[in-house]
Amino acid sequence: MSYHLFLHQPTTPSNLIYSSSSFSSISILNSTNSYQEMENSLVNHETELNLKATELRLGLPGCDEVNKLQCNFSILRSNKRSSSEISTEVDSMSKSKLNTSNGSEITSHDDQDNAPPSKAQIVGWPPIRSYRKNNLQQKKGESEVGMYVKVSMAGAPYLRKIDLKFYKSYSELLKVLENMFKCTFGEYSEREGYNGSEFVPTYEDKDGDWMLIGDVPWEMFMSSCKRLRIMKGSEAKGLGCF
Amino acid sequence: MMCKSKKKKDSKHETNFMNSSSAFPDEVLERVLSMVKSRKDRSSVSLVCKEWYNAERWSRKNVFIGNCYSVTPEILTRRFPNIRSVTLKGKPRFSDFNLVPANWGADIHPWLVVFAEKYPFLEELKLKRMFVTDESLEFLAFSFPNFKALSLLSCDGFSTDGLAAVATYCKNLTELDIQENGIDDKNGNWLSCFPESFTSLEVLNFANLNNDVNFDALEKLVGRCKSLKTLKVNKSITLEQLQRLLVRAPQLCELGTGSFSQELTCQQHSELKRAFNNCKSLHTLSGLWVASTQYLEVLYPACTNLTFLNFSYAPLDSEDLSKLLVHCPNLRRLWVVDTVEDKGLEAVGTYCPLLEELRVFPADPFDEGVAHGVTESGFIAVSEGCRKLHYVLYFCRQMTNAAVATVVQNCPDFTHFRLCIMTPGQPDYLTDEPMDEAFGAVVKNCTKLQRLAVSGSLTDLTFEYIGRHAKNLETLSVAFAGSSDWGMQCVLYGCPKLRKLEIRDSPFGNAALFSGLGKYESMRSLWMSDCKVTMNGCRFVAQERPRLNVEVINEEGGDDSRAERVYIYRSVAGPRRDAPPFVLTL
Numbered sequence: 001m002s003y004h005l006f007l008h009q010p011t012t013p014s015n016l017i018y019s020s021s022s023f024s025s026i027s028i029l030n031s032t033n034s035y036q037e038m039e040n041s042l043v044n045h046e047t048e049l050n051l052k053a054t055e056l057r058l059g060l061p062g063c064d065e066v067n068k069l070q071c072n073f074s075i076l077r078s079n080k081r082s083s084s085e086i087s088t089e090v091d092s093m094s095k096s097k098l099n100t101s102n103g104s105e106i107t108s109h110d111d112q113d114n115a116p117p118s119k120a121q122i123v124g125w126p127p128i129r130s131y132r133k134n135n136l137q138q139k140k141g142e143s144e145v146g147m148y149v150k151v152s153m154a155g156a157p158y159l160r161k162i163d164l165k166f167y168k169s170y171s172e173l174l175k176v177l178e179n180m181f182k183c184t185f186g187e188y189s190e191r192e193g194y195n196g197s198e199f200v201p202t203y204e205d206k207d208g209d210w211m212l213i214g215d216v217p218w219e220m221f222m223s224s225c226k227r228l229r230i231m232k233g234s235e236a237k238g239l240g241c242f
Numbered sequence: 243m244m245c246k247s248k249k250k251k252d253s254k255h256e257t258n259f260m261n262s263s264s265a266f267p268d269e270v271l272e273r274v275l276s277m278v279k280s281r282k283d284r285s286s287v288s289l290v291c292k293e294w295y296n297a298e299r300w301s302r303k304n305v306f307i308g309n310c311y312s313v314t315p316e317i318l319t320r321r322f323p324n325i326r327s328v329t330l331k332g333k334p335r336f337s338d339f340n341l342v343p344a345n346w347g348a349d350i351h352p353w354l355v356v357f358a359e360k361y362p363f364l365e366e367l368k369l370k371r372m373f374v375t376d377e378s379l380e381f382l383a384f385s386f387p388n389f390k391a392l393s394l395l396s397c398d399g400f401s402t403d404g405l406a407a408v409a410t411y412c413k414n415l416t417e418l419d420i421q422e423n424g425i426d427d428k429n430g431n432w433l434s435c436f437p438e439s440f441t442s443l444e445v446l447n448f449a450n451l452n453n454d455v456n457f458d459a460l461e462k463l464v465g466r467c468k469s470l471k472t473l474k475v476n477k478s479i480t481l482e483q484l485q486r487l488l489v490r491a492p493q494l495c496e497l498g499t500g501s502f503s504q505e506l507t508c509q510q511h512s513e514l515k516r517a518f519n520n521c522k523s524l525h526t527l528s529g530l531w532v533a534s535t536q537y538l539e540v541l542y543p544a545c546t547n548l549t550f551l552n553f554s555y556a557p558l559d560s561e562d563l564s565k566l567l568v569h570c571p572n573l574r575r576l577w578v579v580d581t582v583e584d585k586g587l588e589a590v591g592t593y594c595p596l597l598e599e600l601r602v603f604p605a606d607p608f609d610e611g612v613a614h615g616v617t618e619s620g621f622i623a624v625s626e627g628c629r630k631l632h633y634v635l636y637f638c639r640q641m642t643n644a645a646v647a648t649v650v651q652n653c654p655d656f657t658h659f660r661l662c663i664m665t666p667g668q669p670d671y672l673t674d675e676p677m678d679e680a681f682g683a684v685v686k687n688c689t690k691l692q693r694l695a696v697s698g699s700l701t702d703l704t705f706e707y708i709g710r711h712a713k714n715l716e717t718l719s720v721a722f723a724g725s726s727d728w729g730m731q732c733v734l735y736g737c738p739k740l741r742k743l744e745i746r747d748s749p750f751g752n753a754a755l756f757s758g759l760g761k762y763e764s765m766r767s768l769w770m771s772d773c774k775v776t777m778n779g780c781r782f783v784a785q786e787r788p789r790l791n792v793e794v795i796n797e798e799g800g801d802d803s804r805a806e807r808v809y810i811y812r813s814v815a816g817p818r819r820d821a822p823p824f825v826l827t828l
Contacts, residue, residue, distance in 0.1 A: 122666065123339075123340055123341065124336065124339030124340045124341045124746075125339070125666065125721070126604060126607045126637060126662055126664045127338070127339050127662065127719075127721070128339075128603070128604065128607055128637075129338045129339075129396065129422055130338070130340065130424060131422035131423070131424070131450060132422070132554075132555075132603065133607075135555065136605070136606070136607070148505060161505070
């Protein structure tokens, strides 16, 4: 009849399980002598084995013993200055004494070899669930949900909006614009731009300048484009030819 | 005691008595006992005498099993024949942090097989850290015609196909609650599997699935389930779609918004605002995965009655949070990301005096960017304004002993205190001392403390304090802490109510392990990983305590004498019969 106690959390630990007297601290002390002997013999046995050679550790390959994380907090404490410096340094760019632009200041620090491995190397630390961790990685991959920019066209009564993230290249983007606005841009050339086309695709960049679409690499375009405008060939005369 | 009294027997009732010395017919006793809901009370009831034990077991409808290996489904069903609701927890908690290899166990299937035979009227299953396959979900859907509520948290092994089976075949489903799990998210088709005739849903949570669902199907489902009280949608749902759902379900009490980001026209904006205005019963709000600042204001009318705000995935800054919290005077529970910073927490202290629970999650736990996060001053600010605070989970990069002491002086009612200073072994950043005095203050001031998680640079002194003062402590989590066996011994000797002890990367060895020999059978479990315990030490424990399961997980090629990961738990089921090769039962 005693087994049911395992299914619930008994409020009193000194329960029916022990027919002998409950384990008071006195009885534990009496029996620790035998445990102590056991422990002593175990310790002796273990020192005979060469534990260091087969020891598992966390840390970068080639790190010396001092990099061991497990169980050796005197290491962390003796390096506490370096670890706290490193951790506060990551946090605050404003601390003037730390020259964060000069990364070598940290790497040349004496204790670099003795510094504990960065957090990312410790399994399961900080203790957050995998789902949350994966979510963070996703967030870094997509800085915004979409990258919607306005598209205006000379003579059109209203603007449109497109999601630049949707496209992987200029050819995709231009094709969509051609469809959306029922126009054609003609052939792009570095020297002549879209010379000869009735319509020319342009964009406003971060500096507020109007640029010809196609001049810079796609990624650079993506990060600097604020909005698009389809100009008339005559409007765009100044952009294409130098 | 009832069973000992010798009352006059009514001969008419004699045939109804199972035991004639009882003053109550069993039916009456069972009826009365069926109203006893608390697990602890039912346990006490079952100990009174044989009649009460039997009445309790016949009348029990819910069972909670904190460790699925502590008992077998056969033993469970033999004792409790009428169970309608089962809650099962499987893997050790540190499995959430990748400290337990895959395929460790905690498979729900053997349980379902026995339940299909013994509990054909099973209605509810709540699983945490269990291994669940699509086959098991299908089996569930087919085996229990009355099945109503499924809740999965931190489980793995299944995909959205399993959800499709549940949606298709569980005709009486009222609750489908898919929380954070290791699910294989193949597609959103499962949602379209609810038949058109299906109207019983009360709780639908798919916030943590990523794929698009068929919005038309969702809208129709929400429209026809008039009892829907909880709806938590995923990121794929736009603001416009959210508005349409709200219009169909103004009776919602708990809402998980989608990404909360979209370009809206003026009209759409005001429609959304009106929709929120109409949700008079909302008490819980979550989601806001992206949360454009400009749309947060549509929430304001719905905030007055909010008691729980789960912004644990919403990258809000201090200004957004402050503006919102002004409208949330009744808030009891708040979960945020540390992007709100100390300033945001000051707003919490100012506007939410009734706050009881605060959880602050790290946006950047691996220090990959310039992350400020929260500090000790935010913690103090909350404690000054929210004197009723009793639950805190706080991830931070710096802390001081003085700050923690101030916090617990302001809020002595803590029952759950989980502080995570994210750099292991980090001392008080102002004094460079260990954080011993911080946790000393916690256990001295907070006499009701049930759960404690410690962090930072800690010596044995912390554990001395815990052993001396934390008399109500039930759960303790330790990482990268302590100086010697003495620390762990203090806790084992000093905390009478300790049930769960989980330790990683701390210098506790066999002597510490042995000091708990008198205690482990009264605990649910002990976990020790990357400590100084050896295989021989574990063998000794196994030998001395045959009613404990002593399991060791060692990686291949490791040192054979070290016990890398030890999991010790009491069990009436005997040693596991389904242990994978890397789990050694001693």
